[in-house]
Amino acid sequence: MSSLAAGRRRSRFATDILPVILVLGGVVAAWQATVMAFRIPTFLLPSPVAVVTEFLSAPAFYLSNTGFTLTTTVAGFLFALVIGVALALLIVSSRIFDRVLFTLLSALHSVPKVALAPLLVIYLGTGMTQKVVIAAMIAVFTIVINTVVGLRSVDPEVLNMAHSKQASRLKILLKVQLPHALPNLFGALKAATTFTLIGAIVGEFVAGEQGLGYVILTAQGAFDTPRAFVAVVILGLVGTSLFHLLAFIERKVIPWHVSIRSERRR
Amino acid sequence: MSRGGGQAAVRVVPAGTTDAPAPVAGPVRVRISDLSKSYESDRGPVQALSGISLDIHDSEFLTVLGPSGCGKSTLLKCVAGLEPVTGGRILIDGKPVTRPPPDLGIVFQRDLLLDWRTNLDNVLISVEFLGLRKRDFVDRARQLLDLFGLAGYEDRYPWELSGGMRQRVAICRALVDNPGFLLMDEPFGALDAMTRDDLNLELQRIWLRDKKTALFITHSVPEAVFLSDRIIVMDRNPGRIAAEFVVDLPRPRTLSDRETAPFIRYSAEIRATITGMGILRNE
Ligand SMILES: Nc1ncnc2c1ncn2[C@@H]1O[C@H](COP(=O)(O)OP(=O)(O)OP(=O)(O)O)[C@@H](O)[C@H]1O
Ligand SMILES: [Mg+2]
Numbered sequence: 001m002s003s004l005a006a007g008r009r010r011s012r013f014a015t016d017i018l019p020v021i022l023v024l025g026g027v028v029a030a031w032q033a034t035v036m037a038f039r040i041p042t043f044l045l046p047s048p049v050a051v052v053t054e055f056l057s058a059p060a061f062y063l064s065n066t067g068f069t070l071t072t073t074v075a076g077f078l079f080a081l082v083i084g085v086a087l088a089l090l091i092v093s094s095r096i097f098d099r100v101l102f103t104l105l106s107a108l109h110s111v112p113k114v115a116l117a118p119l120l121v122i123y124l125g126t127g128m129t130q131k132v133v134i135a136a137m138i139a140v141f142t143i144v145i146n147t148v149v150g151l152r153s154v155d156p157e158v159l160n161m162a163h164s165k166q167a168s169r170l171k172i173l174l175k176v177q178l179p180h181a182l183p184n185l186f187g188a189l190k191a192a193t194t195f196t197l198i199g200a201i202v203g204e205f206v207a208g209e210q211g212l213g214y215v216i217l218t219a220q221g222a223f224d225t226p227r228a229f230v231a232v233v234i235l236g237l238v239g240t241s242l243f244h245l246l247a248f249i250e251r252k253v254i255p256w257h258v259s260i261r262s263e264r265r266r
Numbered sequence: 267m268s269r270g271g272g273q274a275a276v277r278v279v280p281a282g283t284t285d286a287p288a289p290v291a292g293p294v295r296v297r298i299s300d301l302s303k304s305y306e307s308d309r310g311p312v313q314a315l316s317g318i319s320l321d322i323h324d325s326e327f328l329t330v331l332g333p334s335g336c337g338k339s340t341l342l343k344c345v346a347g348l349e350p351v352t353g354g355r356i357l358i359d360g361k362p363v364t365r366p367p368p369d370l371g372i373v374f375q376r377d378l379l380l381d382w383r384t385n386l387d388n389v390l391i392s393v394e395f396l397g398l399r400k401r402d403f404v405d406r407a408r409q410l411l412d413l414f415g416l417a418g419y420e421d422r423y424p425w426e427l428s429g430g431m432r433q434r435v436a437i438c439r440a441l442v443d444n445p446g447f448l449l450m451d452e453p454f455g456a457l458d459a460m461t462r463d464d465l466n467l468e469l470q471r472i473w474l475r476d477k478k479t480a481l482f483i484t485h486s487v488p489e490a491v492f493l494s495d496r497i498i499v500m501d502r503n504p505g506r507i508a509a510e511f512v513v514d515l516p517r518p519r520t521l522s523d524r525e526t527a528p529f530i531r532y533s534a535e536i537r538a539t540i541t542g543m544g545i546l547r548n549e
Binding site: 175176261 | 343366371376378380392396397423439
């Protein structure tokens with residue numbers, strides 16, 4: 001039994017993790033080889049070694065800027081989550097909210113949020129608030145739409161079953177609709193990790209003196225390509241980590257969902 | 267029995283029994299008068315039921331037999347107050363049905379279990395919906411699952427069960443708060459013959475013990491005869507009552523009773539009537 005489990009774990013490593021390492025390692029090696037073979041100047045394309053060296057020359061600087069961007073992203077994400085779910089609940093619970101809010105949200109959604117970023121500086125200043133708001137704004141629409149779809153797509157016969165036992169609207173919402181909407185919500189949240197990160201960087205591009213976006217902007221001004229590359233690589237790592245953190249939470253919260261069950265069986 | 271809509275309904279009493287009055291003549295719990303129901307669809311209204319008149323007596327076990335699409339499920343949902351009727355009316359305990367009455371247990375045609383709840387919690391959701399204290403019903407829920415052969419599966423999830431097992435969980439969910447009025451839409455359709463026999467016995471036992479009023483839907487003539495005080499045969503296009511049989515056999519009935527002459531006579535009679543009306547073919 002235990003050897004079977006160990007075997008499965010080993011095969012999981014072999015099928016899931018090993019290929020990723022091989023592909024990434026291959027890309028990095030090819031990158032290094034290309035830079036060395038063609039003697040590409042560092043200001044055009046720094047080699048992986050140059051990027052790592054640059055990071056190691058000022059780890060505290062990079063970590064503190066990463067911390068700032070990460071904080072903005074997570075705060076934006078949490079705001080988007082709370083506001084998005086709240087709006088979705090309002091929309092499904094009243095026809096008036098449905099009409100008004102949906103119209104409003106679609107109008108808001110069709111405006112590129114990036115275009116609002118400079119405007120927000122006027123209202124919210126150049127601090128973290130402005131960046132959190134942009135991040136939340138970019139992510140919130142996806143969350144609302146998907147949660148509304150989830151809340152509304154309960155099998156009408158299940159609602160009949162609930163009504164046959166005198167269930168109140170609140171009970172149906174809490175015990176049937178919300179759990180039913182969780183898979184949709186998680187789908188939206190995984191997308192939202194990327195959106196909020198974009199929002200945070202856009203906010204830093206527009207104004208401010210901290211964060212990985214700011215690092216990229218100033219590095220570009222100084223033609224310090226390795227510095228920009230370090231920031232970009234860290235952003236990639238942060239984005240991937242957030243996505244996988246969400247996927248991990250998803251597996252813990254909705255282990256019953258078909259998507260998770262079939263993933264486990266593979 | 268008054269019957270609206272001028273339908274040519276046949277009341278058949280099998281040979282061997284005298285001009286039988288209904289063996290159960292408790293007070294009327296459900297009175298359906300000239301009920302019609304049509305659904306709106308993209309291609310115009312669909313007439314699902316027409317001219318249905320029917321009384322269901324207190325503590326009576328009434329079965330509806332009929333071909334697929336004749337409106338059995340629709341009739342059940344109208345009685346349950348889950349579908350608005352488009353003509354005629356339904357009274358339960360003298361009051362028009364506008365919403366599901368209290369004291370109701372429905373076994374739906376599909377099991378409708380919730381994937382995120384264990385089987386025990388799927389049974390107990392009835393209690394939660396009703397706003398009763400959950401822990402007062404945990405023991406009863408476990409007993410019911412045990413009774414229906416699901417001991418050991420309480421903490422498993424519905425997607426770990428076979429179709430027949432899932433349907434049995436759904437039956438427990440309908441019964442957990444011990445409702446007096448049972449509506450069952452082909453509850454044993456997904457079961458193998460042996461389990462089905464078993465559950466027929468169990469259902470009869472529960473019904474006899476608690477004196478429930480039951481409306482039961484099935485495709486199986488022997489099952490209908492085994493369980494029922496009265497059987498309604500429906501025909502389709504539009505869904506209407508085509509015949510009615512009173513089953514005057516002593517209770518409790520046993521499985522081997524099904525091989526006795528009176529039982530066989532009932533089954534044959536019903537089958538002949540159904541075939542004669544062209545509802546079912548004989549081969
Ligand atoms: N929600 C609905 N909307 C439109 N038409 C419907 C709806 N539900 C049922 N019908 C139609 O009403 C008729 C009766 O359906 P119903 O489900 O009551 O049949 P049934 O006797 O229960 O059949 P089965 O034995 O296959 O379960 C069918 O023609 C069906 O297409
Ligand atoms: Mg049906």
